Amino acid sequence: MLTQQKYLSITGLTGLFNMSLPASFIDRLITSVNIVDVLSRRISLERRGNAYWAKCPFHGSGEERTPSLKVYEETGTYHCFACKESGNAIHFLRKHDGLDFMEAVELLASLVGMEVPKEQIKADLTNTNNINNRAEEIFYEQLKSSEGKDAVAYLKNRGISGDTAKFFKLGYSKKTKPNLYEKLSKEFDQNDLDESGLFGKNDNAESYDRFRDRLMFPIRNIKGDSIAFGGRLLTEKNDQAKYLNSPETKTYKKKYELYGLYEIRKVNKRPESIFLVEGYMDVIGLFQHGIKNSVASSGTAFTVEQLRKILNYSNTIYIVFDGDEAGQKASWRAAENALSLLREDTRISFIFLDSGQDPDSFIAEKGKDEFLNLAKNSVSFSDFFLNTIKQQDDLSSIEGRSMVAKFALPLVSKINNETLKQAYINEISSICDLDFSKLLKGNKDIQNTRSFTEKEEIKKTSNSVIRKSVLGIFMSLIQYPKLASLNEFGSISSDNRFLFVNEVRDLYIEDNNSAASIILEKIPNEKIKNIFGEALVSEINLSEEDAAIMIKDCIDLISQSSDKREEFLREKHQLKELDSSEKRELQQIILKKDKMSLEDTDLIKNLSSN
Ligand SMILES: [Zn+2]
Numbered sequence: 001m002l003t004q005q006k007y008l009s010i011t012g013l014t015g016l017f018n019m020s021l022p023a024s025f026i027d028r029l030i031t032s033v034n035i036v037d038v039l040s041r042r043i044s045l046e047r048r049g050n051a052y053w054a055k056c057p058f059h060g061s062g063e064e065r066t067p068s069l070k071v072y073e074e075t076g077t078y079h080c081f082a083c084k085e086s087g088n089a090i091h092f093l094r095k096h097d098g099l100d101f102m103e104a105v106e107l108l109a110s111l112v113g114m115e116v117p118k119e120q121i122k123a124d125l126t127n128t129n130n131i132n133n134r135a136e137e138i139f140y141e142q143l144k145s146s147e148g149k150d151a152v153a154y155l156k157n158r159g160i161s162g163d164t165a166k167f168f169k170l171g172y173s174k175k176t177k178p179n180l181y182e183k184l185s186k187e188f189d190q191n192d193l194d195e196s197g198l199f200g201k202n203d204n205a206e207s208y209d210r211f212r213d214r215l216m217f218p219i220r221n222i223k224g225d226s227i228a229f230g231g232r233l234l235t236e237k238n239d240q241a242k243y244l245n246s247p248e249t250k251t252y253k254k255k256y257e258l259y260g261l262y263e264i265r266k267v268n269k270r271p272e273s274i275f276l277v278e279g280y281m282d283v284i285g286l287f288q289h290g291i292k293n294s295v296a297s298s299g300t301a302f303t304v305e306q307l308r309k310i311l312n313y314s315n316t317i318y319i320v321f322d323g324d325e326a327g328q329k330a331s332w333r334a335a336e337n338a339l340s341l342l343r344e345d346t347r348i349s350f351i352f353l354d355s356g357q358d359p360d361s362f363i364a365e366k367g368k369d370e371f372l373n374l375a376k377n378s379v380s381f382s383d384f385f386l387n388t389i390k391q392q393d394d395l396s397s398i399e400g401r402s403m404v405a406k407f408a409l410p411l412v413s414k415i416n417n418e419t420l421k422q423a424y425i426n427e428i429s430s431i432c433d434l435d436f437s438k439l440l441k442g443n444k445d446i447q448n449t450r451s452f453t454e455k456e457e458i459k460k461t462s463n464s465v466i467r468k469s470v471l472g473i474f475m476s477l478i479q480y481p482k483l484a485s486l487n488e489f490g491s492i493s494s495d496n497r498f499l500f501v502n503e504v505r506d507l508y509i510e511d512n513n514s515a516a517s518i519i520l521e522k523i524p525n526e527k528i529k530n531i532f533g534e535a536l537v538s539e540i541n542l543s544e545e546d547a548a549i550m551i552k553d554c555i556d557l558i559s560q561s562s563d564k565r566e567e568f569l570r571e572k573h574q575l576k577e578l579d580s581s582e583k584r585e586l587q588q589i590i591l592k593k594d595k596m597s598l599e600d601t602d603l604i605k606n607l608s609s610n
Pocket of ligand 1: 056058083
């Protein structure tokens with residue numbers, strides 16, 4: 001029984017998480033967090049009565065005409081009536097921000113000032129992380145050994161102190177034996193080693209070290225586990241890339257990770273601003289000179305996911321680029337990515353260095369104050385955005401202004417924040433001397449013909465008797481968890497199709513103090529989770545007596561529907577139209593009966609013979 005366990009292994013319940021945390025902690029966290037606060041930082045919410053509504057970010061292109069996502073402050077949950085997505089704040093962050101479970105927990109905890117119990121954090125790592133953590137230690141020891149002297153000389157030459165190297169856990173990968181593979185193959189399974197990203201395979205299927213004779217930069221996730229590495233060549237070799245990165249693995253997804261984020265949060269959990277730079281050495285060089293709030297994308301161009309991630313920790317972001325053409329192009333891509341994330345309180349701006357400069361070389365040459373001056377004189381997002389738009393064509397001609405408007409149209413549509421969107425519409429209308437909002441609306445109408453089919457879909461599913469019955473049962477349980485003890489649940493316990501109803505009931509029996517949003521988190525099946533979510537946001541208030549009646553009636557309806565199902569399948573059988581899964585289903589229905597008639601026995605024989 002879960003309640004008797006001191007620690008709830010969330011893994012066992014949902015298969016989604018690989019972390020153990022006390023259930024009571026998750027409970028406290030979910031109930032302390034205000035879901036409206038979390039969501040309103042990401043999507044725009046509209047208050048109607050007791051609830052909030054938003055255009056759902058999880059289906060379509062986010063261009064719905066009317067809001068379909070309902071957010072219910074009291075229960076801390078949300079539900080979309082179109083795509084059925086529902087959940088609590090943890091669920092939302094995982095899905096919307098692309099965080100893993102622990103990252104979402106860490107983030108919410110930092111919002112409400114709670115401390116995540118640390119003793120559990122190392123408990124249940126995947127082997128991929130274990131292997132990378134071990135590799136980090138080995139590389140680090142090797143840097144300090146005599147074999148690492150070239151790597152140390154390189155760092156000294158770049159002005160990096162031993163303390164800084166230690167803080168970032170820099171290391172050295174050897175070129176001589178015994179290599180990393182020989183060391184780790186004694187400790188870990190071959191399969192796990194294959195998945196760690198640290199080794200390649202030659203034509204004879206023998207493993208070799210991916211990183212040899214390189215300065216090693218461990219890429220750590222927000223919890224501080226090494227999940228991947230970047231390696232820099234110490235001496236230029238024509239046939240090898242200067243920088244080599246781990247490939248993607250189960251735990252390392254490049255588009256989400258930021259080099260240095262774990263480290264700078266060790267200095268300050270919520271830095272006032274964050275510099276987004278391009279290279280590992282930039283992060284380390286800036287740190288050495290006292291700028292302890294920079295992070296780098298790891299082995300990719302900046303992605304929208306990375307930007308969203310750092311906006312969780314600071315509202316002021318400086319994106320630093322080389323001033324050359326590649327830098328200009330990259331900065332425009334970053335601006336496009338930022339559009340959907342803009343809010344009134346986000347301050348994103350750009351710093352363009354002279355061609356050939358990078359943050360590391362700049363600060364080594366000119367020092368911290370000059371670098372901070374760059375931030376003071378940075379180009380604001382809106383200036384950069386509007387200037388780029390203006391440069392698309394000749395604003396003195398009607399044709400030119402139309403082209404500019406056409407260029408801006410899809411970009412402004414990406415802005416989620418209504419206030420900012422309106423501000424940009426006004427700005428572009430005056431630049432192009434036309435009513436840009438009308439254009440934008442026309443564009444939307446074309447894209448939105450789809451929403452009719454969505455409405456059809458909602459009708460179809462909500463009309464289903466079974467769905468309504470299940471909803472009714474869930475609504476009653478949510479309001480009165482102790483009704484889980486009603487005997488009526490037994491009458492559908494053998495019907496395969498409704499096992500989930502009893503699974504949800506069991507969750508309530510195990511812990512009838514659990515908040516509904518916690519029960520929701522524990523439901524493993526997405527579809528069931530979504531029906532439960534719908535029940536959660538429906539604001540029907542029943543008396544306890546009515547709720548009990550509701551459960552009884554709904555279970556009645558469901559069990560009747562299983563009689564009807566049998567009837568339907570029998571008819572179909574007579575017409576010889578049953579497919580194999582329906583045959584199995586009919587067999588199951590009959591076999592579960594307390595008493596089988598002669599007719600039933602014949603039918604079973606018949607079903608299994610063909
Ligand atoms: Zn949706």
